[in-house]
Amino acid sequence: MDDPIDKMPDVDSELLIGLVEAASRRFHPLxxxxxxxxxxxxxxxxxxxxxxxxxxxxxxxxxxxxxxxxIPQEKLRLWLAERDVWLRENPEPHSPKQKKEYWKLFPKRMHDWLDAxxxxxxxxxxxxxxxxxxxxxxxxxxxxxxxxxxxxxxxxxxxxxxxxxxxxxxxxxxxxxxxxxxxxxxxxxxxxxxxxxxxxxxxxxxxxxxxxxxxxxxxxxxxxxxxxxxSADAQMRRDAASTVDEASSLVSWLPTEEQSDK
Missing domain, CATH: 3.30.70.1290 (Transposase IS200-like)
Known part of the structure; x- marks a missing residue:
């Protein structure tokens, strides 16, 4: 059976790695x-x-x-009731573990419903x-x-x-x-x-x-x-992420030094 690496097009590994790094630096937040x-x-x-x-x-x-x-009203009513209970049972100050749990149960769940x-x-x-x-x-x-x-x-x-x-x-x-x-x-x-x-x-x-x-x-x-x-800045970030993903997928197919010596 042919080695998948043998089917890969000729690429310059340093060029590809540079492409990944450049794309990841293309967008800088404020x-x-x-x-x-x-x-x-x-x-x-x-x-x-x-x-x-x-x-x-x-x-x-x-x-x-x-x-x-x-967001359907029945979901929102349930969300509010569950949040009130959680806050009563978890008074401040909240530990990092509690903050993570709160985010997963409430803000993240609401964002997931919006995306639905x-x-x-x-x-x-x-x-x-x-x-x-x-x-x-x-x-x-x-x-x-x-x-x-x-x-x-x-x-x-x-x-x-x-x-x-x-x-x-x-x-x-x-x-x-x-x-x-x-x-x-x-x-x-x-x-x-x-x-x-x-x-x-x-x-x-x-x-x-x-x-x-x-x-x-x-x-x-x-x-x-x-x-x-x-927004233009968000689109730039999206494009940069796409380029990183594409370039990274190519880099992942590159042979390691050990494989290249074989």
Whole structure:
């Protein structure tokens, strides 16, 4: 039987390895004064609601907001009841193990439900989705920094850094209020388009920022082109990841020094 390595096209191993490394460096997340991470020693505010909302000056947030019909009410009621029980049984401060368990049981599960595509998924329509994109970018660079985001068929993810005196709550309200009115006008409807509450999380470190950026870029995996919108920075990250995967698959077929000597 032929050795698979013998069937591999002629390649320069150093060139391929260089390609992997270059692709992995192609995208760099925001740096310097643009990004602020959670400050344990600084004061922090808590806003009441069904979801936890922590606020701190000068930080960057990972935000998610969704259409009103994106999670079935029975699932949401069960989620809230289970979360209340978990919080009663696990008072703060939480250990790393408890934080990991909480993320898996609650934020991650909600994100999984969003990706399952419940509801009408009206933002599959390019025209309606563009209204959302225009709203996101209208004050970008003026009231907030907003370079990595994705508009999915029934929700939005983004990494946002409020600027100056602008606060996250006001930014989110502006996005949702303007776009809901415009979309309802386009559809000839009334009522809530977005769910009232949003999910937001203070980015804690450069490593956390990198993981969130990778999550945003990969969120459309499996969706047809034209059913979502990615920011230019998120698309760059997605393209870089694709190049790394392709180049890595070639590098994995390269013979080791030991095999080459045989």
């Amino acid at each position: 740096h310097g004064d643009e990004i602020g991470f959670f400050h344990p020693s600084e004061s922090i505010a808590y806003l009441d609601g069904n979801l936890p909302h922590w606020r701190q000056d000068g930080v960057t947030y990972f935000v998610t907001y969704r259409t009103a019909d994106s 595509g419940y509801g009408e998924c009206l933002l599959k329509d390019a025209g309606l989705r563009q209204i959302v994109v225009d709203g996101l970018l209208h004050f970008a660079g003026n009231r907030y920094l907003f370079k990595e985001w994705v508009v999915m068929p029934n929700h939005v993810h983004g990494i946002v850094t409020p600027m100056g005196e602008h606060q996250l709550s006001g930014i989110l309200h502006s996005w949702k209020s303007f776009t809901a009115k415009e979309i309802n006008k386009r559809l000839g409807r009334q009522g809530s388009f977005w769910h009232k509450e949003s999910f937001d999380h203070i980015v804690r470190s450069a490593e956390s920022l990198e993981r969130i950026g990778a999550y945003i870029a990969a969120n459309p995996d499996g969706l047809p082109m034209g059913s979502y919108s990615l």
